[in-house]
Amino acid sequence: MSPTDAPVPPTGGDPLAPREAGATDAAVLLSARGIRKSFGANEVLRGIDFSVRRGEVVTLIGPSGSGKTTVLRSLNGLETPDAGTLEFDGGPSIDFARPADKAARLAMRDRSAMVFQHHNLFPHMTVLENVVEGPIRVQRVPKAQALAEASALLERVGLAEKHDQYPHQLSGGQQQRVGIVRALALKPDLLLFDEPTSALDPELVGEVLHVIKELADEGWTMVVVTHELQFAKQAADEVLFMDGGVIVERGAPKEIFTNPREERTRRFLDRILRPLD
Amino acid sequence: MNEGLQLFLESFWPIVWGGITGTIPLALASFAIGLVLALAVALMRLSKNRVVSGIARFYISVIRGTPLLVQLFVIFYGLPAVGLVIDPWPSAIIAFSLNVGGYAAEVIRAAILSVPKGQWEAAYTIGMSPATTLRRVILPQAARVSVPPLSNTFISLVKDTSLASLILVTELFRVAQQIAAFSQEFMLLYLEAALIYWLFCLALSGGQTRLEKRLDRYVAH
Numbered sequence: 001m002s003p004t005d006a007p008v009p010p011t012g013g014d015p016l017a018p019r020e021a022g023a024t025d026a027a028v029l030l031s032a033r034g035i036r037k038s039f040g041a042n043e044v045l046r047g048i049d050f051s052v053r054r055g056e057v058v059t060l061i062g063p064s065g066s067g068k069t070t071v072l073r074s075l076n077g078l079e080t081p082d083a084g085t086l087e088f089d090g091g092p093s094i095d096f097a098r099p100a101d102k103a104a105r106l107a108m109r110d111r112s113a114m115v116f117q118h119h120n121l122f123p124h125m126t127v128l129e130n131v132v133e134g135p136i137r138v139q140r141v142p143k144a145q146a147l148a149e150a151s152a153l154l155e156r157v158g159l160a161e162k163h164d165q166y167p168h169q170l171s172g173g174q175q176q177r178v179g180i181v182r183a184l185a186l187k188p189d190l191l192l193f194d195e196p197t198s199a200l201d202p203e204l205v206g207e208v209l210h211v212i213k214e215l216a217d218e219g220w221t222m223v224v225v226t227h228e229l230q231f232a233k234q235a236a237d238e239v240l241f242m243d244g245g246v247i248v249e250r251g252a253p254k255e256i257f258t259n260p261r262e263e264r265t266r267r268f269l270d271r272i273l274r275p276l277d
Numbered sequence: 278m279n280e281g282l283q284l285f286l287e288s289f290w291p292i293v294w295g296g297i298t299g300t301i302p303l304a305l306a307s308f309a310i311g312l313v314l315a316l317a318v319a320l321m322r323l324s325k326n327r328v329v330s331g332i333a334r335f336y337i338s339v340i341r342g343t344p345l346l347v348q349l350f351v352i353f354y355g356l357p358a359v360g361l362v363i364d365p366w367p368s369a370i371i372a373f374s375l376n377v378g379g380y381a382a383e384v385i386r387a388a389i390l391s392v393p394k395g396q397w398e399a400a401y402t403i404g405m406s407p408a409t410t411l412r413r414v415i416l417p418q419a420a421r422v423s424v425p426p427l428s429n430t431f432i433s434l435v436k437d438t439s440l441a442s443l444i445l446v447t448e449l450f451r452v453a454q455q456i457a458a459f460s461q462e463f464m465l466l467y468l469e470a471a472l473i474y475w476l477f478c479l480a481l482s483g484g485q486t487r488l489e490k491r492l493d494r495y496v497a498h
Contacts, residue, residue, distance in 0.1 A: 078398055078402065112402075113402060114398075116395060118395055120393075120396060120398060122396065122399070122414055123418065123495050124417045133403065133413065134405075139404065167495075183402075186403060
């Protein structure tokens with residue numbers, strides 16, 4: 001760990017300071033209103049409202065097909081909703097019912113960075129090249145600076161030795177950690193995780209969740225789609241339970257996991273926590 | 278010494294020289310131009326604009342649906358009829374480039390499509406424009422996939438350049454033909470030409486293997 005070299009999370013303050021209990025008082029970074037999306041005749045999102053405050057960790061849980069990944073992908077433009085608004089503090093603000101405004105879409109994309117379920121690292125680039133590609137090619141960060149920052153980030157996640165290896169030479173957990181570093185290197189305001197551990201062998205899940213938890217504790221703002229309820233319990237400020245294209249229930253992890261109000265939430269949690277009953 | 282063997286040995290170097298000064302530069306120039314053309318056509322073919330992809334489709338269809346010899350004759354013997362006279366060498370390069378452009382376009386298109394969608398998405402989320410994504414992420418991966426089929430295209434092209442002898446380009450086969458006409462030893466000279474083409478193609482196959490190994494360094498085995 002070398003906190004001095006690492007990019008400071010955009011929330012400011014000591015990056016290693018513990019999460020403040022009152023994070024919910026912070027300014028809203030992103031608010032989504034009435035997000036709707038259909039794929040053909042299949043309506044996957046039927047009016048999604050939520051907001052993310054700076055420094056907050058929001059997790060989306062729910063059965064497959066509930067629309068949680070589509071929500072996440074809508075936040076940086078990998079999917080385009082049919083209706084609804086997305087508003088980022090400091091811009092842009094997009095109303096999807098209106099004709100596409102390309103500049104606003106690209107501005108929205110640049111506010112966040114995505115960590116994919118299947119890391120999607122560039123196989124023809126080394127670990128280091130993968131990490132500096134965005135900063136150097138897109139953000140025009142001076143090469144020496146980008147390389148130094150990338151090295152510091154790789155060291156933080158325990159991959160200092162892997163700079164010059166190609167992705168296929170790494171384990172699944174290492175690949176995913178590089179994927180996280182590639183996202184961090186862009187210094188986004190918002191980190192998006194799309195089931196970051198679902199494609200991993202069970203024994204590799206821990207090392208990846210550990211890194212994400214650390215980032216959460218440092219104050220990064222993130223939206224995490226996950227099946228790891230234990231992670232949601234420990235790291236999330238707010239849990240959104242989705243089913244059938246709507247947010248069925250939301251609240252602090254403690255409430256949701258110990259005392260769900262909705263029958264659908266209860267059934268989902270039962271299935272996951274006690275699959276053999 | 279056996280007369281046949283002597284003729285074989287005496288004509289070996291002139292025929293090889295015809296290959297070095299005719300066949301190889303003709304194939305290299307046509308392949309280079311053809312690849313640029315093929316990339317453009319492949320991208321047009323992938324365009325969402327129906328007119329643009331329609332033009333590319335039409336071009337590929339015409340090139341693949343007509344004999345190379347006919348294309349060559351249209352350019353060299355046909356165009357002068359409409360007042361466009363092109364010398365043998367440029368005529369040959371134009372015809373072969375257009376031909377490579379048609380065949381390689383489909384190879385390149387398939388190679389681009391073989392790169393997983395997640396690569397486009399990852400490039401998009403780190404802020405890349407589509408053009409940068411193509412150049413930095415997609416084409417390097419597509420190149421690996423397209424080396425074997427493009428090598429086949431190139432080897433075919435090397436052999437097809439023998440057709441240029443019919444529009445008076447001095448290359449490997451035309452040298453062999455001239456010696457054969459002079460010595461009346463057709464069997465010997467044509468077999469010798471075949472042998473030399475074969476040696477050229479063996480060397481190319483070796484080069485292909487080395488190129489594939491080099492590009493394989495990031496692929497899991």
